[in-house]
Amino acid sequence: MKSSFGAQAVKGAASCCFLGYLPVAPGTMGAVLGLVTVWYAEVWGAILAVVLTAIGYSLCGPAQKAFGSEDPKAFVLDEAAGMAVSLLALPHTGAVAFTAFVIFRVLDIFKPWPIRECEKTGGAFAIMHDDLAAGLITNFILRILLWIR
8 A cells, every 4th residue: 555645744754754764773763863953953942842842743643644553663753852852941061961861761761650651641642742751851850960969
């Protein structure tokens, strides 16, 4: 069955230009894309986080149809948005970026409470919920670490 152009466009955007199709660690690569994008956006990081989140939410339903899956593995825009959220309004240093990346990926992979609950919300938006929760919790943890440092 051939995919329509619209379905291919949705797949391309949701997978961050087909990055989500990489055979090894596509979610990690999506997070790396979010990290690099926010790193170079600097001042525009908050706007970028909002834009990535808005695009991600707008693609959830169409992506489920295009990929034929409730939570498509190739949909890595959620990791990019979550990573952007994890760096919001934090110092622009390599140490903060690296620590944010590690904490975010650990939370995203293991999904401790409440992140797992966000994933269970159901519906198309659940694709984004768990990664945004992981980003918010990462940001909170980093703020605590920077405060006690």
